Amino acid sequence: MAKRLPDDFDVVFVYQLSPVLMAIPGIKYARKNKTPLLLYCCDLWPESMKLIVKKERSFFFQIIKKISTSIYMDCSRILTQSSSFVSYMERVHMISSDKLSYLPAFASDDYLEANFTPDDSTVDFIFLGNVGIAQNLEEVIEAVATLGDLQRFILHIVGDGSSLAGLKLKVSNMGLDEKVRFYGRRPVEEMPNFYKLADACIVSLKSDNLTGLTLPSKVQGYMAAGKPIIGMIDGPAKEVIQKSGCGICVPSGDVQGMSNAMREFITHKDRYKNCGANGRKYFADHFSKRVFMSTLYNELNELRSKRNVPVF
Template identity: 40%
Template sequence: MKILFFTQYYEPEPFLIHDKTKELVNNGNEVTVVTGLPNYPKGEVMKDYKPGKQIIDGVNIVRLPIRPRKTGSKNLFLNYISYVIQGNKFVKSLDANFDVVYVYQLSPVFMAIPGIKYKKKFKKNLIIYCLDLWPESLVSGGIKKDRFIYNVFKIISKRIYKQADSIHISSRQFPKYFNEVLNVKKKFIYNPQYAVETSATIMEKSPYDDKKINITFTGNVGEMQSLDTVVNAMSIIESDNVQLNIVGDGSQLENLKSLVKDLDITEKVIFHGRKPVEQMDSYLHYSDALIISMKDDEAISYTMPAKLQSYLKSGKFIIGTINGEAARVIQEANVGIVSNAGNIEQLARNIELFMKKKDDFILNGKNGKKYYYEKFGKDKFIKILIEDLKRLSNS
């Protein structure tokens, strides 16, 4: 098959899209990815990246000259729109050679528009893989549901999703939103994300203070992750025997560092910065427990953050301050303890409970690896993806 991918984000941005396209190529397909210049999460284009074409691991990559995110909602909106404009321009240069179109849809949903343009122009089938629900993601960003702008984006989102011939979903709770809020009734295929499955060499020396109980957060440090909840919980834990390690970067990093300073807990909260993917197994390996946190928001509760699969696969105990689908998985896997998103007091109590029963809880964490391979995994994901791509390319 010749598959045309549209996604605003791509490696080296911290999403597993490149791994999926590489696997499609390894399975004998030809893949072209139309993406932007990498600028997530910091908002500035990463060094040495320019518009143009390149081939990496057999994947044809087209980088469009999109505007970087920078800071502020106005710049973010311009970033979103620039991908649509540049993507639509690029579609004009394409022919009908592709068999099927696939949109890897994070935020914003607008990134599907160039894919829809190609679909209509050449009468091809379109798959949208939905990882972020729109327009609900706008509510998470502070836009009220009774605002005019929300209703405009609701209409746009509904029209975009209705253009899909198949919608792949990363959470079992998504169909409820599509049916009840957007009145979009399509063929939904549940295909949850997977963790990085390449074997990495574990660093000989721990990056942490091994005299402390080390709890680790990895990934994007943004507003949605609500890490201020975790930092505030650390401030009310009396013991100095516990350390929160934040391994990642993002728009809220400096604010979080200021909060740690204001709370006078700089010895309890350590910022390690963003690390290469190949080092992440080491940071998880040397942790006593892992923490997952998200904002208290209805739409976010529908989603399942990609880091959860990595956490499960690591076999470590998980402490969650999170609602919805992710909380359900942690409890079903019997791999951790969960408090409601945003509940500082309860999170602090749960961390203290882990410290008290650490040896027993560490054993519980081992349930995660078994659960991961039963419910998730790369092989399962690629099999489901290829089957539907073949179905739609032949119809």
């Protein structure tokens, strides 16, 4: 027999991943007990459904959209993991702006004080993480191929995924084996070695649908490690890179722009010597656990004062 919950909780907190239906039990409790509900949106619905249901006008997609709207409307307050989610909520679900706020997920600060200064003359670019279609590394490799006149650089790709085999074949066919190295999946204990090697870190992402609305967690990791970032990406990641002054960013899919950015960094690396420190400062101010928990506590405490006020 299921245990009956007490009816005197101050606030209902929903950590919303997928599917959005997971929020329904919390909403039912909040309705019954007139308790404020705070939802932290990590997966945006029905946008996440586009990975499965391609046609937005389909009957099934429209049903999911209506359910999603109803769920988000029933929340007292919504915090979003991505800044782009806020405008989506306003546009698609007609959620009032005063009900929404951006709260980026915190990341590990283990590398915030570490010394990862490279110790050789080669310019080493590092990509860390999933190697899939969304990461768009094919176009990063195409950018590398245009830098044949430059000798002193290497792109290191650390990670595994659905595109790894194809990327290895592409590199071989293009004769780039000396410029691109693959390491596969490596244990987390080895990450400091790769950060020590890196002069700059690479992030790229297709701008299709939901993926273009998110901030890849690797961006926060790169910033904590104090590494300049070279990005071929749109959305929140581009905004963070530009606001923090931690690197160079070109639009998603802009191969020539990525080539120019890498060339600029290779030939004028000293111009970017402050990017690492800029990234670490921005990380400490926006992505630390301390900042996240303080903001979340204040949000919960604010709703707590409305404990017995009907919110639905």
